[in-house]
Amino acid sequence: MNTKNNFIAVAMKYNKIVFLLISALIIYGVYALFKMPKQEFPAFTIRQGIVVAVYPGATSEEVEEQVAKPLENYLFTYKEIKKSKTYSQSRDGMLYIFVELNDDIKNKTEVWSKIKLGLSDFKMKLPSGVLALAANDDFGDTSALLIALESDTKTYRQMRLYMEDLESRLRSIESVSNLRRYGEQNEQISIYVDKEKIASYGLNIYSLYQTLVAKGFVGPAGKIDNQNLSIPVHIDRPFTSEYDLQEQIIYSDPTGNQIRLKDVGKIVREYPKANTYTLNNNHKSLILSTEMREGYNIVDYGKSVNKVLEKFEKTLPNDVKVFRIADQPQVVDHSIHTFLEELGIAILAVVLVTVALMPLRVAAVAGSTIPVSIFITLALMFVFGIELNTVTLAALIVVLGMIVDNSIVILDGYLEKLDEGIPRKEAAIQSAGEYFKAVLSATLAIGITFFPFLLTLTGQMRDFVSAFPWTVLLALGVSLAVAILFVPFLMYIFINKGLYNPNADPSKKGKSVMDRIQSVYDSLLEKIFKFPKISFAVGTLVGLSGVALFLKVPLKLMPFAERNQFAIEIFLPNGTSINETEKVALDLQKELKKDKRITSLTLFMGSGSPRFQTTYAPKIGGSNFAQYIVNTESAEATVDIMNENATKMAYRYPNAFVKFKQLDYQANVDADSEIRLTGNNIADLKMVAQKLEYELKKMDTPLRIYTNYQEPLPDVRVALDPVESNRLGINEGTLGVNLASRFGEFLLLLSGKKIIMFR
Template identity: 25%
Template sequence: MKLVNTSVKRPVGVIMIVLAIIALGVISLRSLAVDLFPKIDLPIAVIATSYDDAAPQEVENLISRPIENAISSVEGVDTIQSQSQSGSSLVVMMFNNGVDLDQALLDVRERVDQVKGFLPQNAAEPNIMRFNPEQMPVMWVSITGKDASALTQIAEDQVVPYFERQGGVASVTVEGAKTREIQLILDEAKMQQYGLNPQAITQALNSQNQSSSVGTVERGDKDLQLRVTGTFDSIDDIGKTIIQTQNGATIHVEDVVEVHDTYKESNGLTLVNGSESIVLSIMKKTDGNTVDVASNIKDAMSELNGQLSEDVDLGVVIDTSEFIEMSIDSVVKNILLGGIMSLIILLLFLKSIRATIVIGASIPIAIISTFTLMYFTGETLNILTLGGLALGLGMMVDSSIVILENIYSYRQRGYSLKESAIKGASELTPAVIASTTTTLVVFLPIVFVQGIASDLFTPLALAVAFSLIASLVVALTLVPMLSSKLLSKAMENHGRRYWFNNLLERIGSGYARILKWTLKHRKTTVAATIITIVGSLALTPLIGAEFMPEADQGQMEISVETATGTSLSHTEDIVEKVNDRLTDYEDYIETNYVSVGSSGAMGPMGGGGGNQASYMIQLIPASDRDKTTTDIVQEIDQRLQGIPGAEITVSASDAGMGMGDPIQIQLNGPEHEVLSDLAEEVVSEIQAVNGVYNPTTAASEGVPQMNIEINNEKAAMYGLTQDQILGQISLQFTGQLATQYREEGHEMDVTLLYPEDQRSTISDLQDLKVTTPTGAVIPLEEVSDFQEMQGPVSLLRQNQQPQMNITSDVVDRDLASVVSDIEDRLASMSIPENYSYSLGGQAEDMTESFTDLALALVFSIFLVYAVMAIQFENFLFPFIIMFSLPATVVGVMGGLFVTGLPLSIPGFIGIIMLAGIVVNNSIVLVDYINILRRRGMDRFEAIIEAGKSRLRPILMTTLTTILAMIPLGLALGEGAEMQQPLAVTIIFGLSVSSIFTLVLIPVVYTLFDDLTGKIVRRKKKEA
C-alpha cells in the first residue's frame, strides 16, 4: 500500500528511478558476455603424460596403471578412465557433483608426486589440469603463400605473438608448420674407420656448444664477470667441431657426418579449400567471451594483412562465433516479434493506445532490469537465457493487466484518477505478489538438480525469475503512476460498440452454456477428462525422448582412415578422391579444412597417424541452403562409401556444448583381447537397429608392429644390457637429439640420423650393428628374436579395469527409442562371465538429467501448493486449484506429438515451469467464486458469474503468454531449435490447461464443496 501510494504521489521520483534503471541496464547489456550456451561446470581432472616411442602396452603398464593406483583413493572420485596409446597416456578423473575441484586437484598432485619417481626415466613429467569443455579452439585462421617455411617463420615471429596479445586469447597453436632442423647424417663406414660411435659425436658437440659464467675478477674498483662463450655461431661451426678419436687423432664432425640445414620430417599435411596452408587455432581464456575474442582476432587480421607482404594472406577458416551471433540475433528477433504480438492482444482487449502503453512499458523496463541482475550474478547472454526472457515476456504483463483492470473498475465507480490508482493497485497487491510467487517457487528445487541439467536450467530460471520480479515491481509502482496521469479518457466507449467486445460477449455466452452443462453432468465431465489424460499418456512411446535438440550449426566432420600402417602419400591420394567427390557440394560448402596425418590438432588428443585424415567443413548458413546439415551429411556419406581402400565416416559436429556421442556402449572385463572380439560382435548386432548411424569401435584397429624380444642370456655374454640395445635401435630408426643451435633468436634441434636407406626396411633392422662395451660390432639378430604382429592403437581402462567403447550417432529417430532397442539387442547376446556392458554418452546424461528434473518437478508442485495454502489460509482450495495440473499433460503430449518433437531437457524444463503458470488462472477463478459466495450469491450462480467475469483476464493473460512464445515455437532463425521444445510445451500445455481450468475446475469445486458439506453435516449429527 505504501509503495503504491508513494509511486502515485511522487511521479517525478518514479520516472527518475526508471531512467536510472534503464541507463544501468544499457551499461550492463554492453558488458554482458555473449555465448551459445551457459557455462557447463564439469568436475573433471586430466593427467597427461608422454613416453616417447613406447607401445600402448608399455604405456599402460608403466605409466597409466601406476597413476590409476595412486589416485584411486582420492576423495570424491566417481570414475577413473585412462587411454594408453603409442607415446602418451591420458588419465581422466570424473568427480562427484559438489566436489571442490580445487582441493581435489591438490590431492591428486600429492598422489602423483608420490608415484612419479617410479615412472620410466624418459617419461615426461605428468601434467595435471582441470578439464574445461570450452577448451576447444574458437577460431581457425589460415596463412597462405608460396613458401611454407617462410610462412612458418611469419606465423611464429609475427602472427602468433600478435594474436596472443589480443583480449581474451589464451593461446595460439600452429598447425601444418615446417620446423627447421640441423640434421647430421652419420656415415657408418667412416665412423668405423675412425673408431667412433654416435655417443662420442654427441659428447663433442655438447662440450663445444656451451657458454657459462666461471667467476669474477677485480679491475680497479669494479668486479668483472668472467664468461666463457663457446656456442655455435654458424652451421659451419657445427661441422668444424673437433673430435678426439680413440687413437688420439683429431678430426672434425664433418669428416664422419653430412650436415644438412633442412626441416623435420613431416608426417602430415594441412589443406584449406584444397591449398596447402598453415592454420592457427585460437583458444580463449576460461573467462573469455567467444564473440569478443573472434572480433578481436578479426581486427588483428585486418591490421596484419596491411603489414605482411602481398603474397601472404590471412583468412578465417572456421569461426564458431558466427553461429553464436546468428543464434542470438534470431532469439532477439523472436523476442521482438513476440512482444509485438502481445501488445496487439493488449490493444484488442483494452481498446486504448494509452492503456496499452501503460502496460507495455513494463516489458522493456523488466527486460532491461533483468540484464542488470544477470550482469551482477555473472550470467551470460545465450540462447537459453534469452529464451527465458522470451518465455517471461508474455508473463511480464500479467500483473500489470490485473492491476490496470482493477484501477479501471474504481474509475468506473466515480473515483478520481489518483484515488483509483491508489485503491485499485493497493487492493490487489497481495494477490499479485502471491500469483507471481507461485510462478517463482517452481525454480527453487533447482538446488536438488545437479550436473548438466542444473548448468542449463539455472541461467534460464534466473532470467525468468529476474524478469518476473522486475515486472512485479513495475506493476506496483510504474503502472499506478502512469494510470493516474494517462487514463483520463482511456477505455471510453462514447456510445459506440466495439467489435472485439461483441466477439468476447459471444464467447462468454457460449462459455456460460458449456459451464452450465458441465455442472449438470459432473461425472461425465470428470470421466471425459480422465480418459483424455490417459489417452495423451498413451502417446508417450510415439513421442520418444532425447537429451538436447540438435541445432543446425552447419558444421560437419569427415574421418578418413586407411589400413593401419599405410604411408602418408597413399592417404593423400585417398584425400584427393574425397575432394573430387565433394566438388558436387561446393554450393553448400563455405570452408573445407583437412588435416592429413598428424599435422593438425583438431581435437584434444591431436591428430592421428599417417593413415588418417580429418576434415572440418563449414557449410553456408542454414537460411541460405535448402538442405539441413543432417541431409547433406547422409548424402556425402553415401557418395564417399564407394572409395576403396579407406574407412570413411561423415558426421555433423557440435560446435557448442560438445556433449559427446549420442550412443556409447562401454564394455568392461579383464582382458583387452576378449573385449575386442566382443566389441566386434556388438557392432554387428546394433547395426540392424533402426536409427543407429555409423557405429564404430577401436577393436578393428591395429598397428602392424615388429616385436623385438631380446635374449638377455646372449646379451650378457657380450656385456650388453637391454637398455643399451634399445638405445642403439632407437638411434638407428628415430635419431638422437645431439644439441641445440641458436640463430637470430630461434632455437633448433641438431639431430643425429642414419641415412634413410639404412632405416626403412625390416632387413635394415635385422642387419643393425650393435656395438659392445669392448668395441666389437655384432648384428642385432645375434642377441634378439623378431616377431611380426598386430598391436593395438590404444588401450582403454575404466576404474582400473580394461574397457572397450562402441560409439554411434542417431539419425531419423529419437534417442530413447534407439537406446531401448539397443538394450534389447544387448540383453539377447551371450556375454562371457566377468564381462559387462553399460551405456554412456548422451543416453546416460539423458537418464540422469530426467531423473533429477522429475525430482525437481515433484518439489515444485509441492511448493506451489504450499504458497497457495498460505495465500488462501485453507488446505482445500489449493487442492482444488491443483487439478489444473493433470490437464497440462494433455497439452504437452499433444503438442510434442503434433510438432514431431521428442521430450528433451528444454521440454522437461517447460513442464516444470507450467506447474507454476497454469495455476494462476485457477487462482483467479476460485478466488472470485469465493468472493461472490461471501456476498450471499448462490453457489451455481456464483460459479457462472465468476466464469463470465474472469474469462476476459484469463484470456488476456493466457494469450499474451502464448503469442509471445509462438516465434520460438516455430523455431524461426539459427539455433532456435534449442528453445523450440520449451516453447511448444508452454504453448500447448497452457492452452489446453486454460480450457480445462475454465470447465473442469468449477466442477471439481462443486464436488469438493459437496464433500465438505456432507462431512460438516455428519459432524453436526454426531454432536
C-alpha cells in the first residue's frame, strides 16, 4: 500500500474509534450551539470618548479661548489620541471634546484611566469658574435590553421605587452587568420669593442667598483628642425637610425680632420643568437599559431576564406596564434559527442536486457531511473561544456550499475506482489518497482568501471582521478532515457499486443525466477550441459587461441590518425651546401612529437614547433635539416605512430636519459623506464652509447638507458702570444672582439636597 495513504488506511482500520470521535464532536457541537457565547455583534473596541467641561456664565467664545484650546493642547500630549479625528464643540457654559484613540490601541481602559487622572490635575490650570471637568469613555457599552416602565397615573417617585425593585431583582442574574435609568425626574425643593415682601423688610435676594449658603454649608469640625480617645466632631445638618427651610431665620434685629423664610416666600416640593424625559407610546415612562457581561450567552441572558420580568410584572398594579423596546436576545435567537434554516436548505439542495446526477446513496453520503462538518466546527469554535455572532454566522453560511466540495471530489474518485473493478475498501483508500493534495490545496487557497482583511483593515472594522477568516479556515479545515478520514468509511459502508455496470449490454445502456451533461460539455469545449477568436471575444465581452454592471451597482461599505426597528432623529435650530421641539416630536408621533405596521414609539425628548445597537452611537441631546426608537411588525415593514417617509418627512416642519435612520453595520457614521475643514480662524472656516455648502446644494442627490458649527444664538450682554456700581455696592456676583432669580433660577445645594430659588 502507498505510504501516502497510510493515515487514511489507519482511519479505515480503526473506523470505530474515528466514528466515536466524530460522534462525540457532533454531540459537543450541538451542546456548543446552545451554550457557547452569543452576541449580535462581535466584541470590538469603541475607541471614542468625550471630555466635558462645565463653565457656567461663559459665552461660547470664552469657552473656546479659555477652556477648549488649552484643553485640546493638553489632550494632544497623549500619543494614544488620534488628532485627525478629535474635535471640540463649544457652547454657552459647556464644552464637549470628542476624542478618538489610535487604531492600534487595544487596552482603552488603561489609556482612559491615564487621561482621567491627568484631567484632574489639569483642571487646576483652568479658570476658577470651571466647575467640572470629566471624561466619559463608556460609549461602547451596548444595551442588551431596553425595558420601559410606563404609567400615566403614578408619580415619578413611585415609578422610581418600582424600577429600583426591578433593578434589585435583575442584579441577582450573574450575566447582568450595568443597569442604567433614563427619563427619571427627581423632586426638588423650590423657594418662591415674594419680591414685595422681601423689599418691605429691607432685604434683597443676594443677602438671602448668602444666608442660605452659609447656613447650608457644613464643613469639617475637627476632633477632640485626649490621652485615651480621638473623637471626631460632626455638626448636624440644618435642613432635613421643607419645614426646616420654612423656619429658617434669615434676619433678626437687636430687639429680638426675627424674619423667617416663610415670611417672604413659599417653599414647595415639586418636580421641575423637565429638560429631558421619555415617553413610550405617548405614556409617561422610565427606561431601563440592561447590559450583559462579556463572555456570556445573550440568548440565555434573555431567558433569565424574561423570568425575572414575568415575576416582577405580577407584583405591579394594573396601571403600571412593562414594555420591551430593544431586545438583542431575540435578535440573536432569530439569527441562529435563520442559520439553522439555511443549514437545512443547504443539505436539501445538495441532496436534490446530487440525486439528480448520482444515486441516492451517494447523495446521502455527500449531504451528511454538511451537518457533520458544521457541528464539529461549532465544537472547535467553543473550544477556541470564538463566539457566535453576526460575523461568524455569516462565515458559516458562506462556507455551507464549500464544505461539501471536498467530499464530492472524494466520492467521484471512489465511483470511478469501483467502475474500474477495484475492491471497495481499496477504492475508498485510493480515492482519498489520490485527491488529498488537490483538496488540501483548494482548501488552503479558499481559506486564506479572507486573511488579507486582517492586514488591510484597521481600527473598529478590523476588530469587527477579525473572526471571519479564522471561522472560514476552521470550517474548511474540518470539512477536509471529514472528507479524508470519515467519508471513505461512509463510502465503503453505503456505496457498493459504481455508476456503470460493466456486465451490461452497451447497446441497451441508456444515457444518464451525467452522461448528457458530459456530452454537452464536450461538444461546447470542442467548438471553443475550433473558434478561438470568437470564444476569446465572447469571454472579453462578458468580462467587460460585468465591469459595466459593477459600476452601476449601488455601493455601501456595510449593509443595512435586517431589523424590525429604526430610529428617528429630530433636529431644530440651536436655542429652540423644549416646548417647540416637543410640538414637532408629538405631531410626528401622531402621523406615525396612523401606520398599523408600527407597533411602538419610544420618545427621548431632549436627549439621545442609549446605544441600543452596537453600531448606533448615542447622540448628545439638548432642548433642540429629540429621538424616537420605532418598532415595526417586521424587517420588511421597516424598509417600506423608511422608503415612504424618509424624504417626505425630512422637511415637513419649518426649521426642523427629521432624519429617518435605518440601522446598519457601519459604526459611528452620521452622514454618507463628511468634509472636515481645519484652520485657526473661525471666520475663514465659516466663509469656506458656506461656499462649499452653496455648491453642494446644487446637487440633486443630498437630502441634507449641514455643518456642525451651529446657528449663532442671540444673547443679552449686561455691563456694569464701574463708578455707579461701586457707589451703590453692586458687583457682578450680586447682579448675577438677582437677574437669575428674576429671569430664571439658580441652584443651591443645602445639606446635600437640591434646592432651586425663584423670584
